[in-house]
Amino acid sequence: MRFSTMLLVAGSAALAAACGDRGGTNDPSVGADDRRLGAEQHPQLLAEFGGAYEGRQADYVEQVGESLAEAAGLEGQCTFTLVNTDVVNAFAVPGCYIYVTRGLLGIVNSEAELASVLAHEIGHIVADHSGRQQNRSLLRQLGVLAVGLITDSETLTRIAGQAAQFFTLRYSRKQEYESDDLGIAYMKAAGYDPYEAADMLGALGRNEQFLARTRGRDDAQGMPEWAMTHPLTRNRIERARATAAATGVADNALPEGQLDYLRAVDGLLYGDDPSQGFVDGRRFVHPVMRIGFEAPPGFTLTNSPQAILIDGPGGLRGEFGGGRLPPGGLEAYVAALAREIVGDAPAEAGAIAHATVNGIPAATLPLLIRTPENSVRLAIAAYAGAGGEAYHFIIAAPGTAGAQPALDELFGSFRFLSAEEARSLRPRRIAVVAAAPGDTAQALAGRMASDHPLDHFLMLNGRAPDDPLSPGERVKIVVPAGR
Numbered sequence: 001m002r003f004s005t006m007l008l009v010a011g012s013a014a015l016a017a018a019c020g021d022r023g024g025t026n027d028p029s030v031g032a033d034d035r036r037l038g039a040e041q042h043p044q045l046l047a048e049f050g051g052a053y054e055g056r057q058a059d060y061v062e063q064v065g066e067s068l069a070e071a072a073g074l075e076g077q078c079t080f081t082l083v084n085t086d087v088v089n090a091f092a093v094p095g096c097y098i099y100v101t102r103g104l105l106g107i108v109n110s111e112a113e114l115a116s117v118l119a120h121e122i123g124h125i126v127a128d129h130s131g132r133q134q135n136r137s138l139l140r141q142l143g144v145l146a147v148g149l150i151t152d153s154e155t156l157t158r159i160a161g162q163a164a165q166f167f168t169l170r171y172s173r174k175q176e177y178e179s180d181d182l183g184i185a186y187m188k189a190a191g192y193d194p195y196e197a198a199d200m201l202g203a204l205g206r207n208e209q210f211l212a213r214t215r216g217r218d219d220a221q222g223m224p225e226w227a228m229t230h231p232l233t234r235n236r237i238e239r240a241r242a243t244a245a246a247t248g249v250a251d252n253a254l255p256e257g258q259l260d261y262l263r264a265v266d267g268l269l270y271g272d273d274p275s276q277g278f279v280d281g282r283r284f285v286h287p288v289m290r291i292g293f294e295a296p297p298g299f300t301l302t303n304s305p306q307a308i309l310i311d312g313p314g315g316l317r318g319e320f321g322g323g324r325l326p327p328g329g330l331e332a333y334v335a336a337l338a339r340e341i342v343g344d345a346p347a348e349a350g351a352i353a354h355a356t357v358n359g360i361p362a363a364t365l366p367l368l369i370r371t372p373e374n375s376v377r378l379a380i381a382a383y384a385g386a387g388g389e390a391y392h393f394i395i396a397a398p399g400t401a402g403a404q405p406a407l408d409e410l411f412g413s414f415r416f417l418s419a420e421e422a423r424s425l426r427p428r429r430i431a432v433v434a435a436a437p438g439d440t441a442q443a444l445a446g447r448m449a450s451d452h453p454l455d456h457f458l459m460l461n462g463r464a465p466d467d468p469l470s471p472g473e474r475v476k477i478v479v480p481a482g483r
């Protein structure tokens with residue numbers, strides 16, 4: 001979450017992504033309609049997923065991507081973007097706009113592995129897997145979205161969109177296989193070792209296992225992002241290896257580009273971006289704004305540039321954001337939020353209640369919005385910052401009144417951070433280091449800024465605990481930034 005883009009921002013890219021138009025299959029050129037649609041959606045998608053991460057790693061992704069686009073017959077027709085989020089994912093939208101996340105670069109170990117991800121996404125474009133029919137029906141199932149459409153509220157549309165954005169890009173197993181096959185063919189044509197596609201799938205699997213082991217019990221229920229959009233199975237890895245063998249290229253006959261990759265990724269920001277704040281399980285802290293809160297058990301938080309997206313049990317959904325406190329104070333701030341959400345829709349507003357939360361002036365407002373089919377309860381809580389800023393939760397609870405204890409706990413957890421606590425929240429980056437003679441995985445893991453150093457080190461580098469390290473061998477470690 002950033003300061004500048006908080007209150008009233010552009011609507012959901014997930015919605016935009018759900019209404020394209022494209023004919024023909026396996027035609028490698030990008031149509032004018034798709035190109036226009038992709039260009040329109042691009043800034044919205046970027047805003048939803050964390051913004052672009054600029055610099056030499058982004059240039060590198062673009063350069064590798066373009067070599068694969070050429071191999072696919074799409075020279076100069078694709079746009080490759082490195083997204084500034086620690087979520088591990090990659091996705092493609094019509095118009096050949098292809099996105100990989102900073103988090104994904106962290107687990108990649110060679111240029112050919114990166115190439116396999118980009119080639120796979122190009123495969124989804126060439127085979128026209130945008131799957132919009134499926135999206136529409138899924139979007140209709142989201143009651144909150146129906147209310148969002150009736151009220152024309154950008155906030156409600158965004159709250160619904162956080163669930164929709166993952167479903168939007170979900171592919172079938174058949175589509176995954178088809179993209180794997182196309183991607184492996186493009187890798188060979190671009191001169192990359194096609195066996196690295198299977199290694200990359202293995203790295204994604206190791207990342208899933210690492211997250212399942214190390215995330216809290218609540219978070220483990222949530223599927224890793226990559227698995228949500230590109231279902232990963234053991235069979236898919238074996239299949240990718242067989243497909244690589246069927247190209248007639250011997251394993252390791254073509255370059256992996258491991259050193260080039262490690263050189264490119266050295267210094268990359270790792271984990272949360274401090275300017276967006278840190279999400280740690282159910283906890284959110286923002287060292288620059290010096291604020292934080294903790295959601296009750298069963299909730300998950302997602303950091304997006306506009307807001308912290310909140311997902312709770314029983315279909316509870318919402319966001320945390322902020323803005324400037326108007327001259328009318330908290331009461332005027334809450335009223336403006338309610339107006340923005342409700343619009344002209346039939347709604348019953350309760351009374352604004354004032355309170356003090358952890359020493360901070362706060363105000364809450366319950367709302368009930370009715371549609372012909374259902375109703376949605378909304379709760380707004382807002383807080384006055386120390387320097388004229390305001391922060392707020394907006395939570396939608398479709399149809400039920402039973403969510404109040406969880407909401408009270410959430411709303412009561414908002415607090416200011418001490419100067420020491422804010423200072424202790426440092427960004428991290430990837431450092432590529434050479435193993436010294438006698439170095440072990442344990443020794444190198446000891447240099448990691450991580451709660452699970454050895455597991456984390458092995459996952460990032462695709463190593464088993466007893467794999468020997470040769471002197472001079474380069475590996476990735478995660479260190480505090482600025483060191």
Ligand SMILES: [Zn+2]
Nearest residue numbers: 171176179230
């Ligand atoms: Zn895929």
